[in-house]
Amino acid sequence: MKRRDFMVKSSLALAAVASSELWLDSIVRGETMPLNLPVLDTYFQVSKEDMNKLLAATLSKGADFADLFFEYRITSLLTFEEDKVKSARRGIISGVGIRAIRGDQVGYAFSEDLSFAKMMEAANAAAAIANDPVARQRVKAISEIRPKNLYPVAELATTSDLSKKLAFINEANEAAKAYSPKIVRVNASFSDEVKYLAYANSEGVSWTDMQPVFVFGTSCIAEEGKRRETGYESGGGRIGLEYFSKKRKAADIAREAARLAVLNLKAEDAEAGLQTVVLGAGDSAVLLHEAVGHGLEADFNYKKLSNYSGRVGEKVASEACTVLDEGLFENMRGTINVDDEGNTPTATMLIENGILRGYMCDRISAQQLKTKPTGNGRREAYNYVPMARMTNTYMKPGKYDPEEIIKSVKKGIYAKRFTGGQVDITKGDFTFSVAESYRIEDGKITAPLKGVTLIGNGPEVMTKVTMVGSDLKFADGGWTCGKNGQSVPVGMGIPTVKVSEITVGGTKVQAVNETGKESHDA
Template identity: 50%
Template sequence: MTDPALAALQFFRDRFAIDPALTSSLLSIALSRGGDFAELYFEHRTNSAITWEDQRVKSATRTVSQGLGIRVVRGDAIGYAYTESFEFEAMRRAAETAARISAGERTAPPIDATPSLTGITYYDTDHPLVAEPPTAKVALLERADRAARAFDPAVTRLDASIGDELKYILIARSDGKIVGDVQPLIRFNVSALAQRGDNRQVARQGGGGRMGIEYFERVTTPETLAREAARQAVLQLDAADAPAGTLPVVLAAGDSGVLLHEAVGHGLEADFNRKGTSNYTGRIGQPVASPLVTVVDDGTIASSRGSINVDDEGNPSARNVLIENGILRAYLQDEISARHFGVSPSGSGRRQSFKDYVMPRMTNTFMLPGEDTPEDIIRSVDRGIYAVSYSGGQVNISNGDFVFSVTEAYLIENGRITTPLKNVMLIGNGPDVLSKVTRVANDYRLSDGRWTCGKDGQSVPVGVGMPTVLVSGITVGGTKL
């Protein structure tokens, strides 16, 4: 396989004449008024999508987006500017604008730029979906459509889409480091409508990762995703109203990792802790969860949606243990926060695009497995909720309060999974819920690649994972008293 760092360097050099001499001269301009550190982020991104409805292709779309973001750092403060043009004049002006965060004047020392190769890649960049003919993608959509309609006559509508992205990035820093990456990403979405009389239910399913078309053989098939959406929509037709109040909740393996992402992951991002606005501020080394809980953020999982070879500041991605047996071990660090805390960056500096500044972000976040079996855990619950899949969640970083919309959930009665429930919300507090984890199963798995994380208006692809877990009490927002 091609080294993606090398491929990215060649891409920007051949297409836009961006080389170390150019980046060094722009960095000198960026630091011409002082500043501790500067960085250039070049990006070229192609997105395409085909949308399917009424059993035919509704539309085809393609977007090409390119530009340079320039950041100048002074202490904890940043100056930022970007340009969509790779003409020198436009880039020079952006460098001068970013430089205004500093008020001084000085001659920046010459920058000795050395392109570095990572020599490692966590995803195949040689066979992106972008390169496949459109007919191959349309065939996948047709397969999904047929499978969903064949699943149940109640399924009256199937909307689907297939999207791919290919992103080249190049980061040049004032410490001389130059590093690049090529990041492929695919995404397959289905939405099924089930209808019985006036009762209508829509369910969505999706998946993908940093892969090419082999995803549809290696990981799953369009049929599986479509049948899953159809199954959930039909299931919801007969689902009962959810109970209201505080109950034991069994979180199923896989997608429940989104709860971990919201309930604790964000609070462990170092920017909030540097500013003292997280409920985990100052708690490194202290117990913050049940001893059964170990939480890891790992950007190096092969082909996963959240994986990156290098982060958007040019630091290699890593496996970071955040909570170990209930003890808080580390935050997710970008450059600014790492300097602030006097630690190494953890490969967690990410941004949505060249238009956006870097923040510490998650990659693939999950809880390590325990020793229980999922069957034993369910059997131990007299009356509770079994939560399987989710449409999303939200957290208040400063105190850890969160909510989740659960799209597939069941009542547990006398140790058995019984009635499917609709409109289940879980609401609680991150640290509180983690302290109430009383059992952890041995069935850990990573969710299929469907999650996108939002922070300060910036979206980045992430992965989540979880074993089956019992939480002794979470407030369930239902309608039935």
């Protein structure tokens, strides 16, 4: 299949609804327990002895390494339209994924049936990637690692009282409607999940984790005359309902969606072609995610598939650029206490003052590149193999005042909000889709522009980052990254940044190339 590595700001992450008063005891009991809860006994009823037997079976045909990944996921979704709760949903998904590794070869099998016999079948299926008559490795004694909890939660969304979630939805609905008489429709959704995970591998590492995450989203339709436009905004993270009192009010999220819809009613057609673009702080980090992030995932690099392969130590961006991936920010959407193969996340320096410093590694790619795993081995769920993935990717702030950056542009575009992006990691060409942008004329922000796509080549665009602002901001909302058919939640951040030129996908053809920087041959 064609490689489609992309990111979207989802209007609805999957899932359904909960209310503690409603849950039957059998299920509530586990959900409300703190992080040190006995995950293995509560959700999987698997003994350490059984895990040892499963790991031994997975190694039995000569694999170097085996691991077991148990998942019990409760999902919840509340959808709201036309002043009504349109549907309430809740689901429970559970299973185990069993992996055997030999060199860079992987055998994988999963089962939703957690009976010992069915898990043994899966272990034997995974083992078959190797075909020696006897095992070459033995299972080491299992000892549990206890990583620091980076997602403390005061009130877990998935088990909280439903009336509380409804109150936030109502608040958003009212705020959006009150924003402008032009708002003719408001949709809202509260999507949350909690994953209880238990893991063990043949090297003796085991851990358990509870990963909460929620997305609260509002979308609005604005109407004026015959014109109809839409706006969307979301917020959330690996945090509980305290988000709405500590970080951002539901009404503010809704007003932002309404603002975008109303603004778009006045948006003008953008001009097509090369232009100077100022990227606003926050959302514009899609640029990092697509232009450098995917290309620096180590699996693409040990296989020499990425345009960044073998280039550590080389200059791959302007000196103004320092980019890291760091899964350690408290309560952030891309944060993980431990990655899905038992490695703890790190602050991974990707690009330092324009120089490529390293890649984001999962276990296999670290081994192939003879380096250490960076805690970037992630998977969507038990039914997927882990891969090298981003966590929270961001650019360090620079020295410029954001106002100064805009003032420096005679003619160009100020792109502020984005819906997503996509990249071809081999050639490095990427797109990102703008939801809010304006013309810059003589250093001033003027007319709003219709949604446009920006297209560029990752390494090329990164050398054209000429100014970096002092205003690093992390994007809020349900950013979800897709790679090889697996979706994982990610975080990202960037300060205001000036790119001297990038191709803008407008509908109007410019008479002359007005960036005036250099001439381009077709």
